[in-house]
Amino acid sequence: KAREEVIIEHGQGQPPTVEAMRFLPAGPHRLTIGRQGGPVLEKLVVRAIPHLAYSGFPRTSAIKNYGPYDWEYLEKQNILANVNTIVARVHPYLAPKYEQWAGQGKKW
Numbered sequence: 001k002a003r004e005e006v007i008i009e010h011g012q013g014q015p016p017t018v019e020a021m022r023f024l025p026a027g028p029h030r031l032t033i034g035r036q037g038g039p040v041l042e043k044l045v046v047r048a049i050p051h052l053a054y055s056g057f058p059r060t061s062a063i064k065n066y067g068p069y070d071w072e073y074l075e076k077q078n079i080l081a082n083v084n085t086i087v088a089r090v091h092p093y094l095a096p097k098y099e100q101w102a103g104q105g106k107k108w
Contacts, residue, residue: 004032007105010039021049021084022105051107054079055087058094071097 007020061067074080085107
């Protein structure tokens with residue numbers, strides 16, 4: 001039996017559109033949708049997308065007013081929500097960020 005996990009839980013007070021990215025092996029897959037109470041699924045879109053990568057993390061600009069390009073910068077600029085792969089060296093101080101990233105099904 002394939003593993004089952006909750007990818008998205010959507011509740012009141014959240015934006016109407018919720019997205020998630022997962023790397024899946026080639027082949028057939030099954031998606032199970034459940035609901036409780038009043039929420040109604042109006043539309044479901046499933047797309048096959050390639051690696052969407054951010055490369056060279058973390059980085060500091062030579063121009064003082066531009067840097068650093070750290071995790072907080074990537075979050076603030078909404079970059080993390082739009083990529084599924086980060087190309088970077090492993091830094092021990094970023095271990096919690098690696099775990100958070102991997103927990104979303106994304107790659108480092």
